[in-house]
Amino acid sequence: MRRLLVTYLLTGLSACIGYQSAYADDVYRKIDEAIAHSPEYVAQYELKIGEARHALSTETSADGKFQRNFRLFELYKPFVSDSAMYFLRQCIQLADGMGDRSASVRCRSLLAIRCSNIGMYDEALNILDSIHPGGIDTLSLGTYYEAYNNVYSELQYYTRLPEMQTIYLDKAHHYEELMFQYLSPTHETCFLRREQRAQGENKLDESMRINDEWLKSVEEGSHPYAMVALYRYIEYKMQGDTVQMMHWLTESVLADIRNAAMDQGSMWELANELMLQGDIDRASHYISFTSDCANRYGSRQRNWQISPLLSHIAKEYKSQSERTTSQLRIAVTFISILALLLLGLLFFLHRRNQQLATARNALHETNGQLASLNAELKSTNEQLSMVNGQLSMVNGQLSESNRVKEEYIGRFMSLCSQYIDKLDNYRKMVNKKMMNKELDELFRISKSTELKEKELEELYENFDTVFLHLFPNFIDDFNALLTPETQVRPKEENRLTTEIRIFALIRLGIEDSSKIAEFLHYSVNTIYNYRARIKNGAIGNREHFERTVKELGLLGK
Numbered sequence: 001m002r003r004l005l006v007t008y009l010l011t012g013l014s015a016c017i018g019y020q021s022a023y024a025d026d027v028y029r030k031i032d033e034a035i036a037h038s039p040e041y042v043a044q045y046e047l048k049i050g051e052a053r054h055a056l057s058t059e060t061s062a063d064g065k066f067q068r069n070f071r072l073f074e075l076y077k078p079f080v081s082d083s084a085m086y087f088l089r090q091c092i093q094l095a096d097g098m099g100d101r102s103a104s105v106r107c108r109s110l111l112a113i114r115c116s117n118i119g120m121y122d123e124a125l126n127i128l129d130s131i132h133p134g135g136i137d138t139l140s141l142g143t144y145y146e147a148y149n150n151v152y153s154e155l156q157y158y159t160r161l162p163e164m165q166t167i168y169l170d171k172a173h174h175y176e177e178l179m180f181q182y183l184s185p186t187h188e189t190c191f192l193r194r195e196q197r198a199q200g201e202n203k204l205d206e207s208m209r210i211n212d213e214w215l216k217s218v219e220e221g222s223h224p225y226a227m228v229a230l231y232r233y234i235e236y237k238m239q240g241d242t243v244q245m246m247h248w249l250t251e252s253v254l255a256d257i258r259n260a261a262m263d264q265g266s267m268w269e270l271a272n273e274l275m276l277q278g279d280i281d282r283a284s285h286y287i288s289f290t291s292d293c294a295n296r297y298g299s300r301q302r303n304w305q306i307s308p309l310l311s312h313i314a315k316e317y318k319s320q321s322e323r324t325t326s327q328l329r330i331a332v333t334f335i336s337i338l339a340l341l342l343l344g345l346l347f348f349l350h351r352r353n354q355q356l357a358t359a360r361n362a363l364h365e366t367n368g369q370l371a372s373l374n375a376e377l378k379s380t381n382e383q384l385s386m387v388n389g390q391l392s393m394v395n396g397q398l399s400e401s402n403r404v405k406e407e408y409i410g411r412f413m414s415l416c417s418q419y420i421d422k423l424d425n426y427r428k429m430v431n432k433k434m435m436n437k438e439l440d441e442l443f444r445i446s447k448s449t450e451l452k453e454k455e456l457e458e459l460y461e462n463f464d465t466v467f468l469h470l471f472p473n474f475i476d477d478f479n480a481l482l483t484p485e486t487q488v489r490p491k492e493e494n495r496l497t498t499e500i501r502i503f504a505l506i507r508l509g510i511e512d513s514s515k516i517a518e519f520l521h522y523s524v525n526t527i528y529n530y531r532a533r534i535k536n537g538a539i540g541n542r543e544h545f546e547r548t549v550k551e552l553g554l555l556g557k
Contacts, residue, residue: 024246027246027247027250028282030250030254031250031253031254031257031270031286034253034254034257034258035257035285035286035289038257038260038289041257041258041259041260042260044260045075045079045259045260046260048075049072049075049076049079052068052071052072052075053072055068055071056068056069056072062094062097062098063098065090065094066091066094066095066098066100066103069087069090069091069094070087070091070107072087073087073088073091073110077114078223078259078260078261078262078263078297079260079261079262079297080262080296080297081114081117081118081263081297084114085111085114085115088107088110088111088114089111091103091107092104092107092108092111095107101135101136102136102137102139102140103140105131105133105136105140105141105143105144106136106139106140106143106144108127108128108130108131109127109128109131109140109143109144109146109147110143110147111127112124112125112127112128112147112150112151113146113147113150113151115127115151116147116150116151116154117150117154117263119154121151121154121155124147124150124151125151128144128147128148128151131144138182139182139183141182142179142181142182142183142187143183145175145176145178145179145181145182145183146175146179146183146189148171148175149172149175149176149178149179149189149193150189152168152169152171152172152175153168153172155168156168156169156172176193176197179193180193186217188214188224188227191210191211191213191214191217191228192214192227192231194210195207195210195211195214195231195235198210199234199235199238204235204238204239207235208235211228211231211232211235214228214231215228215232221254221255221258221259222255222259223255223256223259223261225251225255226251226252226253226255226256226259226261226266227252229248229249229251229252229255229266230248230249230252230265230266230269232248233245233246233248233249233252233266233269236248246273249266249269249270249273250270252266253266253267253270261293262293262294262296262297263293263294263297264290264293264294267286267287267289267290267293268287268290270286271283271284271286271287271290274286288447288449291447422455430442456521460496460501460520461495463496463501463504464494464495464496464501465494467496467504467508468494468496470553471504471507471552471553473553474500474504474507474552474553475489475490475496475500477552477553478500478503478549478552481538481539481540481545481548481549482534482537482538482539483537483538483539485537486533486534486536486537487537488500488534498520498522498530499530499533499534501520502516502520502527502530502531502534503531503534503546503549505519506546506549506550507549507550507552507553509550511546513527513528513531531546
């Protein structure tokens with residue numbers, strides 16, 4: 001009974017793990033699709049901004065211009081920080097011109113919030129200190145206190161001095177209380193601060209209740225929904241519910257991308273979670289995307305958050321590269337040992353062949369005396385002939401193996417030497433820029449993927465050159481196995497296409513799709529689809545297609 005219970009538990013656990021894995025794959029697929037369509041989302045959003053700009057250009061009244069400029073500020077707020085601040089300044093000029101003190105104070109307060117959100121704390125405080133809040137409406141006064149609360153909250157979070165952290169925290173709490181008095185309880189910032197306060201006091205039931213109330217006030221999939229979903233992720237993370245926290249983090253990420261938001265906190269969080277889970281490639285892809293968005297948005301603060309993660313990813317890639325180099329050394333050592341064993345076998349077979357030849361000569365000399373054994377001798381000679389044929393084939397294969405080995409070992413040693421020189425040049429360049437304090441340029445270089453893409457292109461070019469040197473007729477022989485409509489012809493001379501490169505690796509004995517995918521930087525599914533599509537176009541038996549490819553270029557083939 002106990003054994004049966006354990007069996008059921010293990011079966012249920014396996015099914016649960018399989019479900020979670022499939023769910024994660026589906027989630028990442030949705031995010032990847034959203035990133036792929038990001039230019040379309042941005043274009044749609046820019047079209048909306050263009051319509052708002054056109055409406056502004058046709059407006060004649062001062063109040064109408066104020067409303068149009070404020071609408072453009074709201075559109076640019078999650079998109080481009082500098083543009084959002086520009087239209088806020090236009091609103092301030094119009095409000096001052098109309099004598100609308102409440103609107104002027106509110107817009108100046110919103111400008112201070114924009115400044116503090118992108119790390120311009122001195123500018124934010126200078127703007128707020130220049131405001132005299134008397135005689136304004138409740139909303140403007142609440143926004144004024146919200147701006148003070150925001151800048152001191154940011155200063156408290158980012159300062160490294162404990163004594164200043166206490167001062168900033170006290171001021172943030174003071175202005176938070178004033179903000180609650182004048183802003184509506186359903187205001188976004190009020191929801192946010194109430195939830196953060198409950199979380200800080202470890203009142204998770206209360207903070208979740210606030211988030212539930214906040215969630216009901218926003219439209220699903222909207223940009224405000226992304227903010228609520230992000231804090232809901234934090235709620236579940238504090239509770240230790242990994243399934244729900246990743247669900248809501250994904251919801252926030254998708255809402256940000258689909259609404260063309262350039263100021264993305266959720267994508268950074270997702271990349272960090274993936275880094276902790278060891279998914280370096282996906283974390284690098286996502287952090288590169290959100291880094292590009294942050295640069296377009298113009299936020300120093302977001303770049304400060306992203307930089308440590310980018311550095312950590314670079315270290316992980318370096319560690320992986322070192323492990324790969326170690327594995328290559330082991331592989332080369334193993335191949336060398338195998339070559340020695342094959343040479344020993346060849347020597348043994350050669351000696352054996354000599355012995356057989358000697359025996360054959362002896363049998364020939366005694367042929368007259370052993371006439372009765374002539375039939376047996378004939379049979380023996382036929383067997384020896386077969387052995388000689390097999391030896392000839394083995395010799396041909398060994399010759400080709402040695403040729404391939406020598407060529408690739410030579411090229412491998414050359415590439416290793418070149419890579420060491422490149423690393424040393426890169427080190428010198430980094431050292432020089434650090435000495436010259438060119439940190440911005442160094443940061444630009446470090447976040448670019450151009451070096452990786454260039455090195456991959458050079459790797460594939462070297463592989464193509466060596467392979468075509470070893471098997472110059474491979475492309476024509478390979479296409480001869482395919483129907484005319486499925487044949488693959490490279491666009492460049494002495495270069496292979498992705499499809500031909502996959503079967504070139506198979507020709508070299510690398511048949512595992514996962515290893516091929518790792519070398520070519522494709523997914524395993526993509527490699528599988530390429531192989532299946534090519535085999536479907538084979539002239540002969542599709543089941544024997546890859547075995548035939550492995551024999552292309554052999555002696556006698």
